[in-house]
Amino acid sequence: xxxxxxxxxxxxxxxxxxxxxxxxxxxxxxxxxxxxxxxxxxxxxxxxxxxxxxxxxxxxxxxxxxxxxxxxxxxxxxxxxxxxxxxxxxxxxxxxxxxxxxxxxxxxxxxxxxxxxxxxxxxxxxxxxxxxxxxxxxxxxxxxxxxxxxxxxxxxxxxxxxxxxxxxxxxxxxxxxxxxxxxxxxxxxxxxxxxxxxxxxxxxxxxxxxxxxxxxxxxxxxxxxxxxxxxxxxxxxxxxxxxxxxxxxxxxxxxxxxxxxxxxxxxxxxxxxxxxxxxxxxxxxxxxxxxxxxxxxxxxxxxxxxxxxxxxxxxxxxxxxxxxxxxxxxxxxxxxxxxxxxxxxxxxxxxxxxxxxxxxxxxxxxxxxxxxxxxxxxxxxxxxxxxxxxxxxxxxxxxxxxxxxxxxxxxxxxxxxxxxxxxxxxxxxxxxxxxxxxxxx
Numbered sequence: 001x002x003x004x005x006x007x008x009x010x011x012x013x014x015x016x017x018x019x020x021x022x023x024x025x026x027x028x029x030x031x032x033x034x035x036x037x038x039x040x041x042x043x044x045x046x047x048x049x050x051x052x053x054x055x056x057x058x059x060x061x062x063x064x065x066x067x068x069x070x071x072x073x074x075x076x077x078x079x080x081x082x083x084x085x086x087x088x089x090x091x092x093x094x095x096x097x098x099x100x101x102x103x104x105x106x107x108x109x110x111x112x113x114x115x116x117x118x119x120x121x122x123x124x125x126x127x128x129x130x131x132x133x134x135x136x137x138x139x140x141x142x143x144x145x146x147x148x149x150x151x152x153x154x155x156x157x158x159x160x161x162x163x164x165x166x167x168x169x170x171x172x173x174x175x176x177x178x179x180x181x182x183x184x185x186x187x188x189x190x191x192x193x194x195x196x197x198x199x200x201x202x203x204x205x206x207x208x209x210x211x212x213x214x215x216x217x218x219x220x221x222x223x224x225x226x227x228x229x230x231x232x233x234x235x236x237x238x239x240x241x242x243x244x245x246x247x248x249x250x251x252x253x254x255x256x257x258x259x260x261x262x263x264x265x266x267x268x269x270x271x272x273x274x275x276x277x278x279x280x281x282x283x284x285x286x287x288x289x290x291x292x293x294x295x296x297x298x299x300x301x302x303x304x305x306x307x308x309x310x311x312x313x314x315x316x317x318x319x320x321x322x323x324x325x326x327x328x329x330x331x332x333x334x335x336x337x338x339x340x341x342x343x344x345x346x347x348x349x350x351x352x353x354x355x356x357x358x359x360x361x362x363x364x365x366x367x368x369x370x371x372x373x374x375x376x377x378x379x380x381x382x383x384x385x386x387x388x389x390x391x392x393x394x395x396x397x398x399x400x401x402x403x404x405x406x407x408x409x410x411x412x413x414x415x416x417x418x419x420x421x422x423x424x425x426x427x428x429x430x431x432x433x434x435x436x437x438x439x440x441x
């Protein structure tokens with residue numbers, strides 16, 4: 001999960017509020033200190049941290065609690081709103097013309113992940129029905145065109161480049177001519193150090209010559225607060241229409257990158273959440289914060305399921321979430337979700353699951369799903385429906401029939417029971433985000 005350490009720290013800080021018998025001024029101040037510590041560890045600017053925490057403390061202590069929710073729920077709402085506010089308003093999507101070609105020019109320093117980002121964006125819009133193409137105008141880095149071609153082959157998107165040509169403007173113009181009739185052309189430009197005058201001049205010339213519909217700056221999420229310096233340097237050279245923050249998966253400094261860029265008013269439109277070409281998502285602050293706090297992102301999950309065209313019957317979902325499911329039901333749900341993406345990422349988008357699922361359970365499920373299938377298919381119908389009837393001889397028979405070990409059969413039964421217990425306990429919990437009026441949109 002993106003910024004998992006920050007999210008877990010914030011979630012744990014809020015958990016103290018909900019576990020406490022009484023919410024008083026002392027508890028609120030402790031919460032604020034915990035939030036400050038979590039944000040500073042994520043490399044968020046000190047001044048910004050104190051501004052956020054001051055507003056949270058002020059609102060939590062002084063605002064009148066709206067009717068219908070408890071003080072605890074009101075504090076959660078305040079934290080959610082203030083964190084969303086500092087990450088900026090929801091950016092507008094790329095304004096793609098329905099007719100005619102759209103040009104998207106990517107800029108950024110070398111090592112920011114620009115080439116991979118170009119392919120990710122091509123894939124993202126390809127899945128949404130756009131005819132996409134890529135142009136490599138990087139005449140500076142050896143192997144840039146080869147890398148882009150290699151990535152584009154995976155998603156069946158055409159690439160234009162000319163290693164013999166040293167004029168990037170000519171390369172782009174020739175590429176645009178070649179891809180007449182396409183909906184979206186993404187241009188991967190040269191990347192050097194932000195201080196290099198050659199890079200800035202080249203970017204200016206390109207922008208003036210081809211007049212792209214949008215210039216998108218790609219920033220490496222691991223650089224933390226330095227993101228603001230980069231964004232300002234590029235924005236002086238040419239108006240930046242939007243920002244893509246790459247490499248956010250597992251980055252401890254991602255909070256610094258997101259907050260720094262948001263603080264200068266540049267809209268972050270996309271974030272990179274992993275190494276695969278499908279690991280890209282629109283940046284919506286409210287949904288992002290909802291996931292950080294463990295409130296889930298059902299809308300994001302639904303979109304991923306739709307993209308993968310996975311159809312899961314509503315009755316099966318209800319049975320799964322209520323803990324009333326068989327071994328085979330569990331396997332089917334996991335198999336359906338696996339078509340959409342990694343199980344860990346997906347289950348953490350469900351409200352209440354983000355920090356409630358043991359990592360070892362997710363890792364076991366991901367690694368052993370194929371072996372589980374063989375085990376389950378070697379069971380009788382009665383065993384699948386009622387695993388309680390399993391004894392030593394049944395386990396031995398299933399292990400032999402599936403080509404697995406008795407230990408693996410026992411492990412599957414153990415994980416099944418753990419999952420059922422967890423689902424039932426989550427259903428019994430009085431989760432604040434299920435109450436009327438408060439749910440991240």
